Amino acid sequence: MSGADVFTMAPEKVHEAVEVLFGVEAEVDNLTTGIQTDTEGVASVLADAQCAIGEALKTASDFWCVQRTMGFTGLVGNLGEYLAVCAEQAVEIDDFTAHDFATLADHDRYPGRAAENASARPDW
Amino acid sequence: MSDMHWKDLKETDFGVLKTLADQWGSYIGEVTAQAEIITEDVVKKHLSVENFESETADDVRHQADLLADSLQDDLHEYAMVKIKATLEDAHDELVECQAQLFDLIDVVTGEYRFEGGSSDPYVVVSDGHYERIAALDVTAALMERAGVDQSDFASDFGQNESRERLIQTAETIAGELTEVLKAIMTRAHNSDDEAAAVLKSVVDTPAEQPPPLGATYDDLIEEYEKADAERNRDFLYALASDESEATAGGVNDWWASLTDEERTALIDSHPELVGGLDGIPSDTRDSVNRDLLDASIPNLEDKISALETQIALMEEGGSPYGSYENADMVELQADLAEARARLDNAEALQAALANGSDSGAPLLLVDFDLSEDGNAVVSVGNPDTAEHTAVYVPGTTSDMQGIDGLISDVSVMQYDADKAGNGETAVTLWLDYDAPDGAYPTHNGGVDPEAWHTDQALEARSGLNSYLEGLSATHDGESHTTVLGHSYGSAVVGATAAEYQIDADQIIDFASPGLMVETADELSVGGDDVWSTRAEGDVINAAVLTGALGADPTGEYYGGNTFDADTIGGNSIDIHSGYLKENADDEPNRARTTMAEIITGQKD
Secondary structure, three states: OOOOOOOEEOHHHHHHHHHHHHHHHHHHHHHHHHHHHHHHHHHHHHHHOOOHHHHHHHHHHHHHHHHHHHHHHHHHHHHHHHHHHHOOOOOOHHHOOHHHHHHHOOOOOOOOOOOOOHHHOOOO | OOOOOHHHHHHOOOHHHHHHHHHHHHHHHHHHHHHHHHHHHHHHHHOOOOOEEOHHHHHHHHHHHHHHHHHHHHHHHHHHHHHHHHHHHHHHHHHHHHHHHHHHHHHHOOOEEEEOOOOOOEEEEOHHHHHHHHOOOOOHHHHHHHOOOHHHHHOHHHHHHHHHHHHHHHHHHHHHHHHHHHHHHHHHHHHHHHHHHHHHHHHOOOOOOOOOOOOOHHHHHHHHHHHHHHHHHHHHHHHHOOOOOOOHHHHHHHHHHOOHHHHHHHHHHOHHHHHOOOOOOHHHHHHHHHHHHHHHHHHHHHHHHHHHHHHHHHHHHOOOOHHHOOOOHHHHHHHHHHHHHHHHHHHHHHHHHHHOOOOOOOEEEEEEEOOOOOEEEEEEOOOOOOOEEEEEEOOOOOOHHHHHHHHHHHHHHHHHHHHHOOOOEEEEEEEOOOOOOOOOOOHHHOOOOHHHOOHHHHHHHHHHHHHHHHHHHHOOOOOEEEEEEEOHHHHHHHHHHHHOOOOOOEEEEEOOOOOOOOOHHHOOOOHHHEEEEOOOOOOHHHHHHHOOOOOOOOOOOOOOEEOOOOOOOOOHHHHHOOOOOOOHHHOOOHHHHHHHHHHOOOOO
């Protein structure tokens, strides 16, 4: 761990990290949408053939694509949004709230991005 | 539950399962690459300490690592194992069932037809077949089966009787075909249901994902890491249990998927499980097992001291004392004897390790057990990195009290192989079975020595197979592996290679009483890769003649390869133990030379 009194940051590098994280978030979402569509097609064929695997495949795919992957991409987005705020203003992790990305981040740098991941956490 | 009708099995294109499995494979690769981008581009590059340094930065990097790790764990556990592998298994099974159904359809076409629902399919005689029987226009096969001859058609009575017999036979055949159809559909339903059960199990108690950054993050991350560590521990317990169906390759995959911190935590909390698990790298097991062995000696000494004190007090006072207050003297004496035997084994093993190898190659303590006669797996050289690996199974009377000599034997083999060139060689002593205590007919006061029985070889099979599988999994790149057995150890090797498709390229047996097979081709490495030798005058000849442990591997009809061994020793018993010793008058030991050539892949 770095010392509590040490704080150095290259904001541009942090912004670059944010862009990578948002890119990962989008790419995983995109890839997952594709596999979910492919899987649903096969699940439907098998369900029509009275195979138990049809419905089960849909269950597994929904779990993976909706719960696990969206959970992951949500966390990646959350991390990116926190870093986007950090690049502008120091915010402790425990103090990060839903409004911070919307109000503090440089939105010219991340156009069109709503603060959907930050808003997943309430303003406790 | 599967409601698949035979028509569904016939008409469904199950190739979609394989295509989808391949798509999941590509997806897993692409998403894994995204996880690696987080580690490489975000953590190590843009958010490196040079660019971002503070406690918060440490936490952010940690969170990013956790996200990448948890995604990769998820991809392995859910996407790879439970979805992709299940799709592949279901594809293979259902395509096989479909092929069987097509074969059955070919058999019945025109004469029989399928009826019934998904749960009660059956086969009946077709209308057309009944009509042809009525017209006595049937195949020779049906006539033969019905015991009907063309000459029976000469009279009306004969024709009517023939029709009845032909119908009865056709309906009997329909009943037989029904059983075949039911068997095919049962297999298809079972594979469908099993695949469905695995797929649905993804929703069972899924692992927690890391918490998001925000309020109470510090508390949540602590809980997450605690739960994650518990999950790893539970998995380790499951892998190490006797009921585990995991392969050593699966263990290796799981171990590789853990972070360094997770591996260290498991080693700290459960070294005895890590040290004994095939599939974990040999150098890791060596480090863990040496610590366990070192710790065992003072622990056993303390235990012995406490037991001796307790027994002395009981003998003096005639009444129980201390922590053993409910134990009687017989139980204490048994505990003491066991503790002393364990200590003897521990000291013998530690001394042998301290002596090192004759060849100077490092010794790795891959596994050990101090109970009873004691077991140990010790490698001369690192089998995970050596170009050639040999696994040596010793025979009758091998135990921990003779561990020093056994390690010397494998040192000799390793030295010979290194001298033969063609790359680095490691040779492992695999004494992880209960070797027979005696081979002579004086054991147990009768004529029934343990070495004349197959029990201990059969018991050893799964352990040896698992070790070889683990070795294959932990080896860096392609491995070239030879498994050797001396005397009863060759029966262990043979029994294992007959039961399993072992992860070894070739087998060498020397001084063998038999490999528990009749021909070399029964061994899974194939007869061309079995090498056998026996020296003239070896006492084992007497055992070979009994055939109790299989055919003579040096025999004319065995089907393997043989090579020469010199007679080294003054009597038949010494000759049996002389194969790895120096030959007289500085003559080369031909068996050793040939074994080194085989181990290093220089003997065709």
